[in-house]
Amino acid sequence: xxxxxxxxxxxxxxxxxxxxVRDQINPELLIRMDGNEQEYPYEFVKAVTKAxxxxxxxxxxxxxxxxxxxxxxxxIEEVGVLGIALGCAYSLPSIVGEAIDKFGTEEQKRSYLxxxxxxxxxxxxxxxxxxxxxxxxxxxxxAVPEGDHFLVNGEKRxxxxxxxxxxxxxxxxxxxxxxxxxxxxxxxxDRDMGVEVDEHYSLMGCRGMGAARIVLKDxxxxxxxxxxxxxxxxxxxxxxxxxxxxxSAAGAxxxxxxxxxxxxxxxxxxxxxxxxxxRYEGVSxxxxxxxxxxxxxxxxxxxxARLADNGTPSRKAVSQAxxxxxxxxxxxxxxSMQILGGIGYTxxxxxxxxxxxxxxxxxxxxxxxxxxxxxxSDLFKEVLNEPRGEKRDxxxxxxxxxxxxxxxxxxxxxQYRGKKG
Amino acid sequence: xxxxxxxxxxxTTWERKGTHNGHTVWxxxxxxxxxxxxxxxxxxxxxxxxxxxxxxxxxxxxxEWRDSTQSIxxxxxxxxxxLECLACELVCPxxxxxxxxxxxxxxxxxxxxx
Numbered sequence: 001x002x003x004x005x006x007x008x009x010x011x012x013x014x015x016x017x018x019x020x021v022r023d024q025i026n027p028e029l030l031i032r033m034d035g036n037e038q039e040y041p042y043e044f045v046k047a048v049t050k051a052x053x054x055x056x057x058x059x060x061x062x063x064x065x066x067x068x069x070x071x072x073x074x075x076i077e078e079v080g081v082l083g084i085a086l087g088c089a090y091s092l093p094s095i096v097g098e099a100i101d102k103f104g105t106e107e108q109k110r111s112y113l114x115x116x117x118x119x120x121x122x123x124x125x126x127x128x129x130x131x132x133x134x135x136x137x138x139x140x141x142x143a144v145p146e147g148d149h150f151l152v153n154g155e156k157r158x159x160x161x162x163x164x165x166x167x168x169x170x171x172x173x174x175x176x177x178x179x180x181x182x183x184x185x186x187x188x189x190d191r192d193m194g195v196e197v198d199e200h201y202s203l204m205g206c207r208g209m210g211a212a213r214i215v216l217k218d219x220x221x222x223x224x225x226x227x228x229x230x231x232x233x234x235x236x237x238x239x240x241x242x243x244x245x246x247x248s249a250a251g252a253x254x255x256x257x258x259x260x261x262x263x264x265x266x267x268x269x270x271x272x273x274x275x276x277x278x279r280y281e282g283v284s285x286x287x288x289x290x291x292x293x294x295x296x297x298x299x300x301x302x303x304x305a306r307l308a309d310n311g312t313p314s315r316k317a318v319s320q321a322x323x324x325x326x327x328x329x330x331x332x333x334x335x336s337m338q339i340l341g342g343i344g345y346t347x348x349x350x351x352x353x354x355x356x357x358x359x360x361x362x363x364x365x366x367x368x369x370x371x372x373x374x375x376x377s378d379l380f381k382e383v384l385n386e387p388r389g390e391k392r393d394x395x396x397x398x399x400x401x402x403x404x405x406x407x408x409x410x411x412x413x414x415q416y417r418g419k420k421g
Numbered sequence: 422x423x424x425x426x427x428x429x430x431x432x433t434t435w436e437r438k439g440t441h442n443g444h445t446v447w448x449x450x451x452x453x454x455x456x457x458x459x460x461x462x463x464x465x466x467x468x469x470x471x472x473x474x475x476x477x478x479x480x481x482x483x484x485e486w487r488d489s490t491q492s493i494x495x496x497x498x499x500x501x502x503x504l505e506c507l508a509c510e511l512v513c514p515x516x517x518x519x520x521x522x523x524x525x526x527x528x529x530x531x532x533x534x535x
Contacts, residue, residue: 130479130506137529140505155479155504181532198479215479234532370533377534 002295005302006070013056013067014074020051021078025086033085033208034353039200040122040164040210041089048090049119055093058101062109063117069305072243073250077298080254084357085209087251088160094243096123096169099186099236103228112167112188124165125240126156126214133158134370136171136237137180141216143172143187149220150174152189155198155213158364162197162212166190169240170216175231184233187221194219205356241366242304242313245322248365249301252329252358253294259354260290263336266349283339290332297325316378323371326361333358426516427464431456442486442498458497460521461509467517468494474509474518483509 003011024047032038048054056072058064065071072094079090093116100113115121129139141154152172159168167190174185189195199213228236264287267278277283300321307314337344337351344351362368395401428434428449435447435456447456455465461482463474470493475483482503486496495518497503509518 130504130508135529135533137532140523153480153502155506179532180529181535217480234535374534 002298002302006074009067010071010074013065013071014078017053017075017078020048020053021082024048024051025082030083030086030350030353034083036202036207038208040161041086041208042122042164044086044089045119045122049117052117054090054119055097055113055117057094058097058113058117062101062114064097069246069308070302073246073301073305076247076250077254077257080251081258083353084206084251084255084360087247087255088206088209091243091247091251092123092125092161093117094247095240096125098243099169099227099240100188102239103186103236104188105224107224108188108227121166122161122164124159124161124168126159126168126170128157128159130155130157130213134367137184137234139171139173139184141170141172143174143185143221145174145223146220149222150187150226152187152216152219152221155215157213158201158211159214160206160209160211162214163200163210165210168195168214169227171233171237178231181234182231184237185230186227186233186236188225188227189216189219189221193221204359205353206360238315241315242308242318244365245318245371246301246304246308248361249297249304249318249321249325252326252361253297253301255354255358255361256290256294256297256329256332259333259336259351259358260287260294262349262351263287263339266340277339286335286339290328290335293324293328294332297321297328300324316375316382319366319371319374319378322366323368323375326358327368329361330358424467424469424515424517425464427456427462427467427519429519431462431519432459432521442484442496444497444500457494458500460523461497461500461503462519462521463495463497464517465494467515469515469517470494471514473512473514477508477512479506479508480504 025044029041029043033041052065053075055063056065056067056075057069060066076087076091080087097113097116100108104113112121112123116123127133127136129141131140132138141152141156143150143152152170154172156170167188170187170189171184172187173183175183194217196215196217197212198215201211203211267283267287268276270277300317304314304317304321307317333351333355337355340349340351343349346352400406431447435449437445438448439446441457444458448454457463457465465488472485472493472495474495475485480499480502482497482499483495484498486494488494503520505520505522507520510520
């Protein structure tokens, strides 16, 4: 992110994470994960929690660092250069932790949040179901109260950490009669309560994160593991989507940056027709466009993070950041591969791995299409609810402005069916 | 024998004729045929008893059942357990299964954008 906008404290945490990423992560880990030789990056979780670099926003009493959203975004951009899987491992405590920190009881914070930030417990979240992911409020996993527990039944698909996690944040339907936004509740469910893995997915990228389909069959979840209010998961979901999407955005910037820096170094030494390819505009303009897109993405992430720091998180700003940053990431990695040519398509350079990772960024945590759906919906509300008269009425700045009859949009449909006129 | 896909409008065009294994049995008004189940509906005239649905169902909704002619059928004995994953619809080679989708998509989209 841009140094000019950052405080010294923010720059300092960025540098601390940058040094950790440089020195503490063995390339062998990335290679084993991508080679499907490792189910879950336990050693990464151990190292990053030992360095007290995870869940930076959370209060020190629960083992966080009490930093702000901007600081966390800076950290995630740095982790993003390791690829999307470790970016995910790094982000999950921020996402699940948001629900526990904001809506959980003191006991839940002690029993789940703190051990997650010290690496004693690994968390995951279950949102997507076999019937779909984007349609969150169509969740049909059910939780029925029975005595001192809820009986939970259902399945969650594409759970990162489905293999590896000790507990899951799971949304389930608790009210069959209420409208969708008042029908879901959130639960903390330990693997040991009876969560089974039915499918360990073989993925194009994002390998080594234990992506699985989990099955909950008559799982007895103690009532004290309900997070927040019964039927009150909408607020939790909306709160979680801030870190869910912002971490996706910031991680993607790091991933794109890694690919672009590889391409810049390559273009500066690879020669063709008597000069380095960086001297050809076909190459250098790609680099200019990608760098501009990544910086624009940083701007959007920074704005959304600052809004959250000010206590006024904006769903539209978060969605714009996620949409633009992940699309910019994919464009950047793709163009970087183009600059490397044939060698970029091999495992001599890690761009092919980053490319496979980047493809996921525009799909998960709310696809680009869902981001556009939210952005336009909020924008229509924003503009159409704006009091008229505060801004210049530019509709009048034209000679034909008074031709009001030309501004009538409605016509009797029968006119076009040959019945009239 | 011609196998026709299950009539997806059975809930409005067929009649309830009784129950079996805890689910409703439906008959068409002017023909000989039988659908078992409501949320998870199986047209017993079309069902060939291949039981692929039993194999893919994650929730054991179906059980193997023999009718009066000893033909094997997939009976939706526990339709309340259906997760609407639609795997059974997908694998049924004769389109004999129809799952009623809930809840309404427009409701949940409004909730998402609220």
